[in-house]
Amino acid sequence: MRAVVLGARGEPELADIDEPAGGGEPVRVLACGLCGSDVEKIGVAPAGTVLGHEVVAETADGRRVALVHHSGCGSCPRCRAGHESTCERFPEPTIVPGGFAERVRAGGWLELPADVSDARGTFVEPLACVLRGAERVPRGRVLVVGNGFIGRLFGAVLTRRGDEVFAIDREPARAGRPPDGPVDAVVLCAAGGGEAALRTVEPGGTVLLFADAGVVPVDPIYRRELTVIGSRSASPRHMAEAVALLPEIDLPDPTVLPLERFDEALALHRGAGALKVVLTP
Template sequence: MKALVLTGTEQMNLSELMIPEPIPNEVMIKVKNCGICGTDVHIYHGDPGSAEVTPPVVLGHELSGEVVAIGEHVTNFKVGDRVAVDPNIYCGKCKYCRSGKVHLCSHLSAVGVTRNGGMEEYVLVPEANCYQLPDSMSYEQGAMVEPLSCVLHGFKQLTIRPNDRVLIVGGGFIGMLFLQVIRNHTFGSIVVNEINQAKHEVLKQLGATEVVSEINSTLYNQFDIVIECVGKRITIENAVKCADKGAQLLLFGVPSPNEVVEITPYDIFNKELTISGSFINPFTLDEAIQLLNKGIVDIEPLISHRIKLEEVQSVLENYPKLGITKALITL
């Protein structure tokens, strides 16, 4: 089978690998679509993903496909089933798993991070990590279940009231997902800060009250909810400045492990801010499937690039220059 193998930092080989055989609790999936995530870009350039990455490995944790073989102990799926994949595999034994915080698992592993993922024609996935797709959903929608499930976990960190003033910092793919989820829960204003003006019209169509190219002092202390979707020093610092008294601030963007920000603690104290992080996607995939299937979240305007496996490395190398909202691989 054809597979794109990460062999080292900024090194990939398009290879022919043996088609794997599922062990008793696994299913084999013929991959139909696989999204490229910002985390894949980080990993390609040598940073960790949700867990440490040790090449050689096949990336791709946003994937959907058809079940083509099952292990002897698999009971919930059959050949021909259409599935989306939760890439995150938990040990079930550590203190975090035993207290219900599985996403903080001390021994977290993941499809497309610590084991081969969706940038290959056939992938093995534990049965527990597969989710049945309704017949009415496309495989492209199925590949977007995982990123939407991560957004939903972040959304659940917040308490949003009907008239809250919301600021989303970063209007790329994740910002657009947040925009649609929040618009479904509030009648308040939603301002999106997005530097790329080519995305402004889509953001307005998806429900943004206003789209701004830059953060300036007129936006300071103006918002009840601030969601940071970029993970850069300046955007995180601006997010704190824009939070009003009593505001909630969600840090969702994935920063470099070495990123350091300057925040005045007095602002947190004086404004009594609630600052939350959000890591991966525990218990939110079923909800993500329903939101996509019912059209509450529309991913069609968000897919900017449809590519083949042979084009992936070039996309990873030039990601910031390409104006990508979401690149989707078709296998």
């Protein structure tokens, strides 16, 4: 089958690879979103890696589903404390080999409503991650740093629950409404920016790390009594909530390209030429 595979020098290339074997159920990929975390793995992950985890697929019995990307055991102390993504079982692959392929073996899924397109269905996984992160953000005035696709999802989710949301981005074209004073919480969706976040938030405020923030000075956390909290990935509960909420999320349709044009998808992502790119086999 065809898949986009990382080559010997780490660069993605279209290749013919063996059908996936092992556990899980075989499904046919319909669409897979390109995520910033995929792009970060290019040149880092070993040769032969197939990226892609925001997958919409068709099951053997014809159902259209969003695949679950990693899941905790659900019963260990970390899972019960709500830190499912730190569960020992969490790193086990649930989408094999990866979503930028014609077929994968899937460890779990949620059925999609008929009125959600294949391309928009790929929003379920990132939306689930955002819903989980948003639960750790106190209500009030919230600044989102990094107003790309994930930042926009945060904006939609936080606005919907009644927060006053501001957003900034290094790309002028993506800038949202800048804050007009201190905020109660900052959500960091972009690499870097940690130090600025600690200055923008009210004393006693919260900073949610949803991306690698770089080196963050600890002195303002101490003197300004801030809460700095991390959130990474999603849980099955948040996947279910994302499926239910997706039709109400007002975000533009993604740019859809075939797997053959992966390089173009990558260039659009890196150059902020598209808010979101989705690939279809």
